[in-house]
Amino acid sequence: MAAMLITLAGCGVLTDKEQVDVRKQSLEKLAQARYPDFFDSLDFSGFVPALNQSLVYYNRLPGDRIIEFGPDQYTVRHMAESLKTLQAFLETRPPATAVNRFIRERFHVYASSANDKDQVLFTGYFEPTYSGSLYPDERFQYPLYPVPEDLVEIDLANFSDRYQGHDRLRGRVKKNQVVPYFSRKEINQMTDFHLQAPPVAWLENRVDRFFLEIQGSGRIQTPEN
Numbered sequence: 001m002a003a004m005l006i007t008l009a010g011c012g013v014l015t016d017k018e019q020v021d022v023r024k025q026s027l028e029k030l031a032q033a034r035y036p037d038f039f040d041s042l043d044f045s046g047f048v049p050a051l052n053q054s055l056v057y058y059n060r061l062p063g064d065r066i067i068e069f070g071p072d073q074y075t076v077r078h079m080a081e082s083l084k085t086l087q088a089f090l091e092t093r094p095p096a097t098a099v100n101r102f103i104r105e106r107f108h109v110y111a112s113s114a115n116d117k118d119q120v121l122f123t124g125y126f127e128p129t130y131s132g133s134l135y136p137d138e139r140f141q142y143p144l145y146p147v148p149e150d151l152v153e154i155d156l157a158n159f160s161d162r163y164q165g166h167d168r169l170r171g172r173v174k175k176n177q178v179v180p181y182f183s184r185k186e187i188n189q190m191t192d193f194h195l196q197a198p199p200v201a202w203l204e205n206r207v208d209r210f211f212l213e214i215q216g217s218g219r220i221q222t223p224e225n
Contacts, residue, residue, distance in 0.1 A: 027070035
């Protein structure tokens with residue numbers, strides 16, 4: 001089963017060899033003779049929005065961060081440009097035969113190689129809608145906070161190449177030192193957190209707020225629509 005159609009044919013940048021050896025076991029780069037036929041019952045109409053969401057994600061990351069696919073590595077910048085190329089082509093509403101030819105000529109395809117049973121589990125996310133308000137009242141009492149103004153983000157790759165590809169650290173400054181940021185439990189117990197992050201909306205229960213924070217995206221339906 002074809003797992004990923006992500007990147008234009010191009011070069012990658014190697015970093016930590018041990019890290020590459022571990023991750024390359026889960027994906028296999030296919031030879032062109034093994035490319036599957038790509039098709040969509042909706043004429044790829046759902047593919048462009050999916051590409052848009054991926055671009056939103058990549059645009060949040062440093063352009064030189066490394067993304068690993070099987071034995072290969074690509075920069076975030078390379079990934080984003082690849083998606084834009086595919087997006088522009090799909091917006092011309094080409095037939096399936098043209099899409100398959102375009103992929104074969106321009107892209108690498110990776111397949112899952114995680115086990116010997118040819119089975120793989122893919123997960124996805126949806127964008128939920130919750131009832132909420134821009135202002136607190138008796139019904140909507142639970143604040144939904146934006147990114148706090150005192151949140152500090154640290155990219156260790158700026159200090160040494162050995163940290164290329166590592167996740168960024170997030171914390172806050174306390175007495176000239178960077179310390180871990182408040183936990184969700186601590187934030188919910190604070191009475192003055194709104195000073196660092198004025199609420200963007202108010203929800204009607206803790207459960208909705210919890211899942212919206214975990215999900216990372218969603219819509220809020222206000223009484224004013």
